Amino acid sequence: MKIQSAVVYSEESQLVVDQYESDRASQNHNYWSDDEVEEVKREIKSHYKSEQNLTCVYCKVKYPVQHSAVWDVEHIVARENSPHFMFTPKNLCVACKDCNNEKSNKHVLTNRRRVRYPTRSSDFTIIHPHIDNYDDHIAIHLGTIYSPKSDKGRETIEACGLLRFSYSAGGWNSAITQIPDLMETANNMLNEESEAVRDQLMMQILLLAQIQLSNSLLIDD
Ligand SMILES: [Zn+2]
Numbered sequence: 001m002k003i004q005s006a007v008v009y010s011e012e013s014q015l016v017v018d019q020y021e022s023d024r025a026s027q028n029h030n031y032w033s034d035d036e037v038e039e040v041k042r043e044i045k046s047h048y049k050s051e052q053n054l055t056c057v058y059c060k061v062k063y064p065v066q067h068s069a070v071w072d073v074e075h076i077v078a079r080e081n082s083p084h085f086m087f088t089p090k091n092l093c094v095a096c097k098d099c100n101n102e103k104s105n106k107h108v109l110t111n112r113r114r115v116r117y118p119t120r121s122s123d124f125t126i127i128h129p130h131i132d133n134y135d136d137h138i139a140i141h142l143g144t145i146y147s148p149k150s151d152k153g154r155e156t157i158e159a160c161g162l163l164r165f166s167y168s169a170g171g172w173n174s175a176i177t178q179i180p181d182l183m184e185t186a187n188n189m190l191n192e193e194s195e196a197v198r199d200q201l202m203m204q205i206l207l208l209a210q211i212q213l214s215n216s217l218l219i220d221d
Contacts, residue, residue, distance in 0.1 A: 001134045002133055003093060005051060017087040059146075072097055082109075090117060110123055111123070136149065138162075145200070147185055147189055
C-alpha cells in the first residue's frame with residue numbers, strides 16, 4: 001500500500017521545473033504561489049488524486065470528491081524547509097486538508113541538510129507514501145483508533161494529528177459490539193511509550209464510559 005508511480009510532468013511544466021531547479025541560489029518556497037506554477041500544480045494534483053484513489057496518504061480516509069478544493073498538494077519534506085525539493089516528484093502527493101494543515105512544516109528528515117532527495121525509508125521520521133508500506137507502521141481500528149506498529153507510525157500519528165479521529169464519537173455505537181478487538185488494542189496502546197498515544201486511549205475509554213452511562217440512564221427511565 002504505497003504510491004507506485006510518481007508524477008511525470010508535461011513538456012511545458014518540465015521547463016518551469018527545470019528553470020527553477022537550475023538556480024539553487026534563488027530558490028524560494030514562495031514561488032509555489034506564483035502564477036507560472038499553476039499548471040504544474042494542477043498536473044501534480046490530478047496525477048496523485050488518481051494514483052492514490054482519492055485517499056489521503058496519512059489518515060487513509062477516502063474522500064470520494066474530485067473537486068480540487070478538497071485536496072492539497074502535499075510536500076512530504078516541507079517546501080519551507082527544503083525549497084530545492086519543491087517539484088521533486090517523489091516528494092509530492094495529495095493529502096486531506098486536516099492532515100496537511102496539521103503536518104504543516106514539521107521536519108521529517110533524519111538529516112535536514114540533504115541536497116539530493118533521500119531514497120531510503122530510514123532517511124525519514126514519518127511514513128513516506130512513496131517508500132513505506134503504511135500497514136507496516138500503523139493499524140487503524142474501527143476507523144477511529146490509529147495504533148502505531150513502529151517509531152515511524154508513532155511519529156506519523158503525532159505529526160498529522162491522527163488523534164483527531166478519536167474526538168468524533170460517531171463510530172462508537174458499532175464499537176461496543178467489538179469489545180474483544182478493542183481490549184487487545186487497548187492493551188497494546190497502554191504499553192506505548194508515546195504519551196500522545198496513551199492519551200488517545202484514555203480519551204476513548206472515557207468516551208465509551210460516557211456512552212455506557214447514558215445507555216444505562218435510558219434503561220432506568
Ligand atoms: Zn488525511
